[in-house]
Amino acid sequence: MKxxxxxxxxxxxxxxxxxxxxxxxxxxxxxxxxxxxxxxxxNIDPSLQHQWNIVLNIIKDCDVVLCSQVGMNAKYGxxxxxxxxxxxxxxxxxxxxxxxxxxxxMNKPLxx
Numbered sequence: 872m873k874x875x876x877x878x879x880x881x882x883x884x885x886x887x888x889x890x891x892x893x894x895x896x897x898x899x900x901x902x903x904x905x906x907x908x909x910x911x912x913x914n915i916d917p918s919l920q921h922q923w924n925i926v927l928n929i930i931k932d933c934d935v936v937l938c939s940q941v942g943m944n945a946k947y948g949x950x951x952x953x954x955x956x957x958x959x960x961x962x963x964x965x966x967x968x969x970x971x972x973x974x975x976x977m978n979k980p981l982x983x
């Protein structure tokens with residue numbers, strides 16, 4: 872599973888449409904191990920609104936995007952492209968670890 876994390880400054884998770892950098896990670900669903908793949912710059916103009924189409928093209932190969940906020944139109948467009956939107960706040964490491972732990976928990980068998 873490929874995960875994109877939206878950031879404006881490289882550390883704190885940011886609003887989807889204002890992200891200047893996306894950090895891309897691979898999460899192996901069989902053992903939930905995470906590995907860093909790459910950093911992608913958006914080259915958007917932070918003073919403008921409604922640039923989500925540009926951003927979507929940059930992460931279109933990802934399965935999940937982690938961001939602190941997302942506009943209604945952008946959320947619809949991203950989800951319509953088959954990318955799951957997860958809203959969380961904090962730095963990259965914290966947010967990624969929470970999502971990783973959530974997936975592990977949700978995939979545990981109920982009974983052994």
